[in-house]
Amino acid sequence: MTRFLKSREAMLTGAILALLALIASRFPGFIAPGNLARVFTDTSPLLILALGQTVVILTRCIDLSVAANLALSGMVCAMLNAAWPGLPVPVILAVAVTLGAIMGMANGILVWKLQIPPIVVTLGTMTIYRGIIFLISDGAWVNAHEMSAAFTGFPRASLLGLPVLAWMGILATAGVALMIARTPLGRAFYAVGGNPHAAVYTGLSVGRTQFWAFTLSGALAGLTGYLWVARYAVAYVDIAAGFELEVVAACVIGGISIAGGAGTILGTLLGALFLGIVKNALPVVDVSPFWQMAISGSAIIVAVTLNTRSARTKGRIILRSAEHRAPEGAAA
Amino acid sequence: MQMSVPSRQFDQTQADGPVLALSGITKTFPGVKALDGVSLELFPGQVTALIGENGAGKSTIVKTLTGIYQPDAGTITLAGQPVRFATAQDAARAGITAIHQETVLFDELTVAENIFIGHAPRTRLGLIDWPTLRSRAREILTRIDADLDPDTPLRELGIASKHLVAIARALSVDARVVVMDEPTAALSHKEIEELYELVDRLKAEGRAILFISHKFDEVFRIADRYTVFRDGTHVGSGLMSEVCEADLVRMMVGRDVDQIFPDRVHNPGEDVLQVVGYSHPTEFADIGFTLRQGEILGFYGLVGAGRSEVMQALFGITRPSKGVVKIGGQIKVIRSPADAVENGIVYVPEDRGRQGAVIGLPIFQNVTLPSLRRTSKNGFLRLAEEFALARQYTERLDLRAASLDQDVGNLSGGNQQKVVIAKWLATRPRVIILDEPTKGIDIGSKAAVHAFMAELAAEGLSVIMVSSEIPEVLGMSDRVIVMREGLIAAELEGGDLTPETLVRHAAGIGAAAETTAGDRA
Amino acid sequence: EDPMRIALVVKALGIGFFEAAAKGAEEAAQELGNVEVIYTGPTDTTAEGQIEVINALIAQQVDAIAISANDTDALVPALKKAMQRGITVISWDSGVAPEGRELHLNPSSNPLIGNMIIKLAADELPEGGKVAVLSATTTSTNQNTWIDEMNKVMDNYKGIEVVGTVYGDDLADKSYREATGLMQTYPDLDAIIAPTSVGIVAAARAVEDAGKVGQVNVTGLGLPSEMAGAIESGASKSFAIWNPIDLGYSATMLAYQLATDQAEAAPGAEIPMGRMGTLTLDENTEGAMADPFVYDASNIEDFKSIF
Amino acid sequence: MTDLSANSAPQTAPGRHIPDRLQGPGARLLASWELLLLLVAVAIFIANSLASPYFLNAWNLSDATFNFTEKAMIAFAMALLIIAGEIDLSVASIIALASTAMGAAAVAGFGMPALVLIGLVTGVLCGAFNGVLVTRLGLPSIVVTIGTMSLFRGISFIVLGDGAYRGYPADFSYFGQGYVVWVISFEFVLFALLAVAYHVLLHRSNFGRAVFAIGNNATAAQFSGIRVERVKFILFLLTGLMSGVAAICLTSRLGSTRPSIAAGMELEVVTMVVLGGVSILGGSGSIPGVVIAAFVMGLVTFGLGLLNVPGIVMSIFIGLMLIGVIALPRLWQMWRG
Ligand SMILES: Nc1ncnc2c1ncn2[C@@H]1O[C@H](COP(=O)(O)OP(=O)(O)OP(=O)(O)O)[C@@H](O)[C@H]1O
Ligand SMILES: Nc1ncnc2c1ncn2[C@@H]1O[C@H](COP(=O)(O)OP(=O)(O)OP(=O)(O)O)[C@@H](O)[C@H]1O
Numbered sequence A: 001m002t003r004f005l006k007s008r009e010a011m012l013t014g015a016i017l018a019l020l021a022l023i024a025s026r027f028p029g030f031i032a033p034g035n036l037a038r039v040f041t042d043t044s045p046l047l048i049l050a051l052g053q054t055v056v057i058l059t060r061c062i063d064l065s066v067a068a069n070l071a072l073s074g075m076v077c078a079m080l081n082a083a084w085p086g087l088p089v090p091v092i093l094a095v096a097v098t099l100g101a102i103m104g105m106a107n108g109i110l111v112w113k114l115q116i117p118p119i120v121v122t123l124g125t126m127t128i129y130r131g132i133i134f135l136i137s138d139g140a141w142v143n144a145h146e147m148s149a150a151f152t153g154f155p156r157a158s159l160l161g162l163p164v165l166a167w168m169g170i171l172a173t174a175g176v177a178l179m180i181a182r183t184p185l186g187r188a189f190y191a192v193g194g195n196p197h198a199a200v201y202t203g204l205s206v207g208r209t210q211f212w213a214f215t216l217s218g219a220l221a222g223l224t225g226y227l228w229v230a231r232y233a234v235a236y237v238d239i240a241a242g243f244e245l246e247v248v249a250a251c252v253i254g255g256i257s258i259a260g261g262a263g264t265i266l267g268t269l270l271g272a273l274f275l276g277i278v279k280n281a282l283p284v285v286d287v288s289p290f291w292q293m294a295i296s297g298s299a300i301i302v303a304v305t306l307n308t309r310s311a312r313t314k315g316r317i318i319l320r321s322a323e324h325r326a327p328e329g330a331a332a
Numbered sequence B: 001m002q003m004s005v006p007s008r009q010f011d012q013t014q015a016d017g018p019v020l021a022l023s024g025i026t027k028t029f030p031g032v033k034a035l036d037g038v039s040l041e042l043f044p045g046q047v048t049a050l051i052g053e054n055g056a057g058k059s060t061i062v063k064t065l066t067g068i069y070q071p072d073a074g075t076i077t078l079a080g081q082p083v084r085f086a087t088a089q090d091a092a093r094a095g096i097t098a099i100h101q102e103t104v105l106f107d108e109l110t111v112a113e114n115i116f117i118g119h120a121p122r123t124r125l126g127l128i129d130w131p132t133l134r135s136r137a138r139e140i141l142t143r144i145d146a147d148l149d150p151d152t153p154l155r156e157l158g159i160a161s162k163h164l165v166a167i168a169r170a171l172s173v174d175a176r177v178v179v180m181d182e183p184t185a186a187l188s189h190k191e192i193e194e195l196y197e198l199v200d201r202l203k204a205e206g207r208a209i210l211f212i213s214h215k216f217d218e219v220f221r222i223a224d225r226y227t228v229f230r231d232g233t234h235v236g237s238g239l240m241s242e243v244c245e246a247d248l249v250r251m252m253v254g255r256d257v258d259q260i261f262p263d264r265v266h267n268p269g270e271d272v273l274q275v276v277g278y279s280h281p282t283e284f285a286d287i288g289f290t291l292r293q294g295e296i297l298g299f300y301g302l303v304g305a306g307r308s309e310v311m312q313a314l315f316g317i318t319r320p321s322k323g324v325v326k327i328g329g330q331i332k333v334i335r336s337p338a339d340a341v342e343n344g345i346v347y348v349p350e351d352r353g354r355q356g357a358v359i360g361l362p363i364f365q366n367v368t369l370p371s372l373r374r375t376s377k378n379g380f381l382r383l384a385e386e387f388a389l390a391r392q393y394t395e396r397l398d399l400r401a402a403s404l405d406q407d408v409g410n411l412s413g414g415n416q417q418k419v420v421i422a423k424w425l426a427t428r429p430r431v432i433i434l435d436e437p438t439k440g441i442d443i444g445s446k447a448a449v450h451a452f453m454a455e456l457a458a459e460g461l462s463v464i465m466v467s468s469e470i471p472e473v474l475g476m477s478d479r480v481i482v483m484r485e486g487l488i489a490a491e492l493e494g495g496d497l498t499p500e501t502l503v504r505h506a507a508g509i510g511a512a513a514e515t516t517a518g519d520r521a
Numbered sequence C: 001e002d003p004m005r006i007a008l009v010v011k012a013l014g015i016g017f018f019e020a021a022a023k024g025a026e027e028a029a030q031e032l033g034n035v036e037v038i039y040t041g042p043t044d045t046t047a048e049g050q051i052e053v054i055n056a057l058i059a060q061q062v063d064a065i066a067i068s069a070n071d072t073d074a075l076v077p078a079l080k081k082a083m084q085r086g087i088t089v090i091s092w093d094s095g096v097a098p099e100g101r102e103l104h105l106n107p108s109s110n111p112l113i114g115n116m117i118i119k120l121a122a123d124e125l126p127e128g129g130k131v132a133v134l135s136a137t138t139t140s141t142n143q144n145t146w147i148d149e150m151n152k153v154m155d156n157y158k159g160i161e162v163v164g165t166v167y168g169d170d171l172a173d174k175s176y177r178e179a180t181g182l183m184q185t186y187p188d189l190d191a192i193i194a195p196t197s198v199g200i201v202a203a204a205r206a207v208e209d210a211g212k213v214g215q216v217n218v219t220g221l222g223l224p225s226e227m228a229g230a231i232e233s234g235a236s237k238s239f240a241i242w243n244p245i246d247l248g249y250s251a252t253m254l255a256y257q258l259a260t261d262q263a264e265a266a267p268g269a270e271i272p273m274g275r276m277g278t279l280t281l282d283e284n285t286e287g288a289m290a291d292p293f294v295y296d297a298s299n300i301e302d303f304k305s306i307f
Numbered sequence D: 001m002t003d004l005s006a007n008s009a010p011q012t013a014p015g016r017h018i019p020d021r022l023q024g025p026g027a028r029l030l031a032s033w034e035l036l037l038l039l040v041a042v043a044i045f046i047a048n049s050l051a052s053p054y055f056l057n058a059w060n061l062s063d064a065t066f067n068f069t070e071k072a073m074i075a076f077a078m079a080l081l082i083i084a085g086e087i088d089l090s091v092a093s094i095i096a097l098a099s100t101a102m103g104a105a106a107v108a109g110f111g112m113p114a115l116v117l118i119g120l121v122t123g124v125l126c127g128a129f130n131g132v133l134v135t136r137l138g139l140p141s142i143v144v145t146i147g148t149m150s151l152f153r154g155i156s157f158i159v160l161g162d163g164a165y166r167g168y169p170a171d172f173s174y175f176g177q178g179y180v181v182w183v184i185s186f187e188f189v190l191f192a193l194l195a196v197a198y199h200v201l202l203h204r205s206n207f208g209r210a211v212f213a214i215g216n217n218a219t220a221a222q223f224s225g226i227r228v229e230r231v232k233f234i235l236f237l238l239t240g241l242m243s244g245v246a247a248i249c250l251t252s253r254l255g256s257t258r259p260s261i262a263a264g265m266e267l268e269v270v271t272m273v274v275l276g277g278v279s280i281l282g283g284s285g286s287i288p289g290v291v292i293a294a295f296v297m298g299l300v301t302f303g304l305g306l307l308n309v310p311g312i313v314m315s316i317f318i319g320l321m322l323i324g325v326i327a328l329p330r331l332w333q334m335w336r337g
């Protein structure tokens, strides 16, 4: 508990509460439970992608192709649905996840077997995946009336008062958190990113671990692809364009170290919520639309400054006399 | 406390034969043949010392038999069966475990996890069994007398504690072969003694041990057998009882080495560096000393006493909170290493790989990096001058390298250290600080470094030598400052300089130390 | 004889509206004979991307360029260069400043569109009410013009109050979020006017998800194919659009007329555009094609598979 | 004071002789990335001239250079920054802000020289802002510049809203539309001069050596007396400055400013740098590589543009090239050994 209070997660929780208070002072309706649930639902796609990205960043990689992966998976789902409206949703979900995972694996293979830097690989596949959408769709949109009611209804179906989309976000968070904490692969993500050199000495394959990180990120992007397309009931080449940077920002705000090996799923959750709240609050609090971009940019900088400051570890302490002073110093 | 780590006696039926035998092992890296058809045999219940100069291929064979490298040629036989290890986990499963020369730990994981990563106990569902993992970690730590909480994140530990975790990790596997690659380099006197006891225990349990060290006293203390490598070839093996130190050195180096510390006349000149009331919020306090021209000032202390911290503050890496530094009688404020170099103070760090050599740059660029202003013209590089300067100093230090254009990363540890020393000498400093200058350096090079230090002092350079090796401190220093827990415990000179006084002050035992430390605290 | 090559340059490839316009251009080419239509555009809606496309077209020495511009001014230097090299340049849909083209074809007259979008909302609100505007990007020329025109005629619609304008940047997710925000900020909102085909679809979706079908009417400019679902669900009662096929057809016809010197773009000139009649140019050498057409439950079925 | 220079003649027995280099310059060139890339460029050139009759035309080729000159100017500075282990994703937004500042000044009646100065200063200030956040506060540059990417462009939105600045003085148009001689544009000349300047800076100067040292091991570089923070700060300033230069050229070429100017250019610049063989992990790369990569990207987009291939399909080519140019040699090696 004391460790939590000193952690960047606590810092970020504080920042979120302060942010909510600020918003509520201008628009009290924002913090009504129903609205907060809606904000969480709206943030779920970002959250799901950020979970995958977190795992990738933990292994000292980065996946810039998630948004393109999402768009391609989403387009394929939409086209499948348009062609065979009777296809049940579980099949569509399976296709989305599988397709996303395959795209993630393509990234992973290039990183693992050919040792191309991840940022280069995913910068490349980002444009390639987008291009493929254009090729398969011929640039045409898939519109609401071409989609079946079951297809578009799934993410918004209500379960225990929350839409399925929100449940997906919760489920993905719980699943990834469990995997990180309790499976050997989950721990390997930390080891491989924290000290890739040492990982080899412990018999962990750096490349293979990274491969699985990309696969997971891809699968989650594929899942989000279907959810996204179904939610907005439209699929086209450019959906979620530029979303990859927002996903990376969510991770880093959540304290996932871009240098790999450090960060928590709770952090990612908070980081995504922080951005989600900012994005959802800007339209309702009376801010000129022309100010929005500058405000979200500043929010990212401030959040990162705060949590990098709080994460700065004090070195070990040699002096006896300094030891007693240290805890307060570290908390400040 | 009952240990549950199995301490079974190993089957002694084939006690005469080696449990692990490597033969004809060859391993080539781009440009270097690190191993050339070498053989090595390890016997149950015996300690085999592997010795050789820096770059002889010792660590490479360790990596080969633990599955990290795959040999280009040769065979590995384990208990009579030929084996092949694709990964370190394969080797661990076969009962081979190692404490590697590099620290191979993970800062973001806890102590317990570091011990078990790669072979964590699992529940029936295949998930990690945390309670078991923690309790087994606690047992192993107890077994090696390490007072560490298994749940502490590793990043909160000092370097010595980290090393204990590495040892615990090696013991977490029920191994019949335990490899230790320079395990004592980062340990202090007391911990070294404990390590020896541990080795004895492992021996008694019938495990085969491969022990790599550059320290001969150590080798003679614990080894039963020896194997010597030179330049990637096998030059001899046998029983320790049948050789003397000089024989081993001859095998290693191919000639006799004079191991006596160079004769020096203590003839210090004027004060070059004065440090007064130097303090840091958490690392050290009230450090004061004077360094004179042509003097070698030793800094002794247990590992973690804060010596490196003081030196790094003098070099401008960390900022002291109080105190002044005078160079040549004038007060100087040193805010960065660049300031320090301008003022003629240079520092050869302890952490060679991270702070010393710029891995990725060729040798000559490493050497000229702080001297570029001299080799360049109006800010533009002149390669010919750079090569000339690099050659002058690397050849003086007897560097072994294929060419000056070679990446320093491909040199052995000892040779990297030579590049770093060459780099600083090329700046023509007034004060050179050497932090553990011979750590991990082979005996031939060690003698060369010692001779070289004496020579530098004779030329009028002032030397600060931080060292944890008592013979080196006594043999080289004109004066010695002993540090303990961030404070100066004693300043010793002349007749006061004995192994006993050093240890007493460093560990804080005895009346003398009580008063000294008490005065300053 | 080499065919005459007319380039139809659009804001970005892959947008349904422009795909439909390309169909119309092909139709015109068929009708004219010996005309080759080059349908092209950048990947995303940037002026820089269009300039690269224009440079490539200049290099190919096409005969005419008909462009729907991402930026009124930024394309002028590139298009001037094209004209200097003897290429006929017209703009359509989204215009270029007069010095960068010979004429501009408005899909409809701007005042007419401005009036149409507010009228569609007002017709459903006999008692008056609150409406809000969801636009595309802050820099979209045509949206900004229409909103201006709309504001000019607000006096004719007593009781209708425009409470705010937000920008969805022609991104589905942002438009959706902005529309949701509008419904929260103004709980008694009666209509959302989205004069952009991306925004109107997203707004309809947001209304459905907020369970406000029947309370908030989404209207504006959209494509029947994309809006059919919203009409069906009742989120949108009606919306308008001109026929993009006709627009592409007309643009091609005009470019052909100018490139073959059969007509000249001057204020007051009347230029024939095949089956679409003639275009009359005003003092800015602009002209309007036709009136927007309104789609609702009664006719959507007939059009949703066409464009 | 001790003067060791007098004693610099070695007194210890000299060690073994170590040769300077094992490979001659020819062998190093043959093994280099630049050569491979150059072959790709030549192949693309030949393919383009076969595929389109319009390609081999001086004016057309001159037009084609505009596809890459501005991006390449930024890419030079970005290359140094990436070699030093940092990155700046805010460059396109710096262009927007610098262009907005120039536009505001133009509207206020300032003349050409003042506008140029304002563009450059705005760029440098933005670079300094990034630099301070990264070097003083120790934040990771990729995140800082994701933030400033929104911030800088956001400021232009605040200033300009849905408006635009036009009415730049006539002589201002020279930077983006002028020709020095015949088909050689001002932008191309500037690009060539900057290429030479950056080549000298990176490969022939002490500063460049420091950049490489920092990229390979910043801690060791600091321990070697290099002022790491200062060097990185200067690199951010340079990147800002080059964004300012690009802003002048682009604004002059477009003749107007909107906040959306140069949207998305940052990834193209990074792509160019990486394609040029600069290691994204820092520590290695070269300016000739970036120059060739600029031509490759320019030629590919222009060549495919002549064939009226849609832009998004072109970007597939660029993506494939990015991966392929690194992957193919490795596959070849794996296949042979
Ligand atoms: N990964 C590598 N790539 C290239 N060369 C290497 C590599 N690892 C080791 N070498 C070279 O192989 C030789 C043997 O190195 P090794 O590390 O085994 O020496 P060592 O005997 O352990 O030396 P030390 O006592 O300094 O630790 C050296 O010449 C070294 O430069
Ligand atoms: N927990 C740690 N985290 C990071 N660096 C550490 C840690 N512990 C030690 N170091 C660094 O490792 C090096 C060696 O540490 P060591 O334990 O030898 O302490 P020291 O201050 O160097 O003491 P001394 O030199 O007196 O032994 C020093 O540079 C120190 O700063």
Ligand SMILES: [Mg+2]
Binding pocket: B058, B059, B060, B101, B181, B413
């Ligand atoms: Mg070794």
Ligand SMILES: [Mg+2]
Binding pocket: B304, B307, B308, B350, B435, B466
């Ligand atoms: Mg030390």
